[in-house]
Amino acid sequence: MQDEEKKESSSVRELLAILRTLDHINVSSQLQTLEWTTLWWLTDNANVEKMIAKGSGKLRITRVVLE
Numbered sequence: 001m002q003d004e005e006k007k008e009s010s011s012v013r014e015l016l017a018i019l020r021t022l023d024h025i026n027v028s029s030q031l032q033t034l035e036w037t038t039l040w041w042l043t044d045n046a047n048v049e050k051m052i053a054k055g056s057g058k059l060r061i062t063r064v065v066l067e
Contacts, residue, residue: 009047010045011045011047011048011051012060012061012064014043014045014048015048015051015052015061015064015065016064018041018048018052019064019067021041022039051065052065
């Protein structure tokens with residue numbers, strides 16, 4: 001974790017974890033469009049779900065969601 005990320009909220013850090021996981025799956029060629037239809041991410045953080053569904057008023061968060 002980078003020093004900048006330590007200052008972020010737990011919601012943003014979890015959102016970054018999701019992004020990095022998806023990036024890793026994609027780069028390692030484990031993500032095959034025809035084989036994968038659903039990816040479950042279990043969290044107790046309702047904010048992450050809201051950020052993914054609606055974005056955020058904070059530009060940085062919306063950029064991460066769009067990635």
